[in-house]
Amino acid sequence: AQKVTQAQTEISVVEKEDVTLDCVYETRDTTYYLFWYKQPPSGELVFLIRRNSFDEQNEISGRYSWNFQKSTSSFNFTITASQVVDSAVYFCALSEPHGGSQGNLIFGKGTKLSVKP
Amino acid sequence: ETGVTQSPTHLIKTRGQQVTLRCSSQSGHNTVSWYQQALGQGPQFIFQYYREEENGRGNFPPRFSGLQFPNYSSELNVNALELDDSALYLCASSLGQTSDEQYFGPGTRLTVT
Numbered sequence: 755a756q757k758v759t760q761a762q763t764e765i766s767v768v769e770k771e772d773v774t775l776d777c778v779y780e781t782r783d784t785t786y787y788l789f790w791y792k793q794p795p796s797g798e799l800v801f802l803i804r805r806n807s808f809d810e811q812n813e814i815s816g817r818y819s820w821n822f823q824k825s826t827s828s829f830n831f832t833i834t835a836s837q838v839v840d841s842a843v844y845f846c847a848l849s850e851p852h853g854g855s856q857g858n859l860i861f862g863k864g865t866k867l868s869v870k871p
Numbered sequence: 872e873t874g875v876t877q878s879p880t881h882l883i884k885t886r887g888q889q890v891t892l893r894c895s896s897q898s899g900h901n902t903v904s905w906y907q908q909a910l911g912q913g914p915q916f917i918f919q920y921y922r923e924e925e926n927g928r929g930n931f932p933p934r935f936s937g938l939q940f941p942n943y944s945s946e947l948n949v950n951a952l953e954l955d956d957s958a959l960y961l962c963a964s965s966l967g968q969t970s971d972e973q974y975f976g977p978g979t980r981l982t983v984t
Contacts, residue, residue, distance in 0.1 A: 758913075760944055791975075797959055799914070848958035858904055858927060859963075859973060861913030 756781050757849050760862035766838045767836050768870050777846030785806075786821065788829045789847040789859065799845070805829065836869045844854045845868070874898060875964050875976035882940070883982045884952050892947045892979045896961030901966060903945040904936060904973060908959040920945055921967075949981075957983045 757780040767773045779788065786835045792804040803813065805822050817837075821830045833840055843866045847859040873932040874897040884890050896903050902921045906914035916929035920939035943964070949956055959980050963973035 759959075789972075796977065797980070798977040799961060799963075801974060802971055804972055848911075858916040858919055858929070859914070862918070863911075863913050 756848055758846050758860055758861050758862035760844075760846055760865050762865045763863070764866045764868070766781050766868045766870065769838060770835050771869075772832060772834050773867065773869075775833075775844050775846075775867065777829045777831065777862060779827050779829065779846070779848045781827075781848060781850055783850045785851060787849040787851070789849065790820065790829075790831050791845045791847060791861075793840070793843045793845060793864070797851055802831075810868060833867075836867075838869050841867060841869045872906035875962060875974055877960075877976040878963050879979060880977070881982075883984060885952060886952055886983055888952050889948065889950045890946075890952060890981060892981070893931070893944065894959050894961075894964075894976055895944045896964030897974050899966060900974075901943050902964065902971070903939055903943065904963045904965070905945070905947045906961040906963065907931070907956075908961055909955075910958070910979070914961055917947065918946075932980045952983045954960050954983050957981060 786807045789804045792800040810822050817820045817834045819832045821858045843864040846862045849859050876895045878893045894935045904919040905917040907915040917931050918928040919926045923939045936948045959978045961978045962976045965971040965973045
C-alpha cells in the first residue's frame, strides 16, 4: 500500500541553522512522483518540488535542497541557513500515476518547523 | 499566489445541514481535486474531476459529492453534516489527470457544531 511517513512531528531551530526534514515513502509502483509542499499559517499549500522516480539527481534551489534515495525510499528536504519566514508545516507527498490513488497525492502528516530569531 | 480561489473562507454549520464549497481553478487547468485536512493531519484526497467527469475518489462516503463546470470551476457538496466533517477543505487545480503539479487554493475552513 502507498504510504508517506514524516517521523518528525515538530522541529525547532534558531535562525541560520540548517535543518533537514525527513520523508520515507512506500509504494509498489516503479513509476511514481514525490512532492514537497509548504503550508504557512494562512493555510494555503505552496508547491515546492516534484521529482519522478527515474530521476535520483539531487536538486538545489536557493537555500532549499532535496536528497532522493530510492535505496532507502527517502526524499529528504534540507533548508540551509534557515529564516523565520521558513516557519511552516511541510508536507511530503506521493503520487502513483498508474496505481490505486489515480495519480492523486498521498500526504504525510507533516512536520511543523519553527525558526526562532 | 496560485490563481486558485475558494469560497467561502470560513463557514459554520450545524450537524445535519448541507454545505456547498466552491473552487475556481487556475487559468488553463482542466482538473480539480478536493482534499480534506483535519487539524494536525495531512490532506486526504476526496475526489478529482477531469473535464467535468469524476475521475477518482478517495475513501469518503457518498454524502460527499461534487461537480465540475464547463469553465472547470468546481463545487464540493456535503450532505448530512457530521461533527467530524469539521476541517479545512482544499481545492487543487492541475493540467491533466495524473501526477501533475497540483496548485492549491487557500482553503475553506468548515466548522460543524
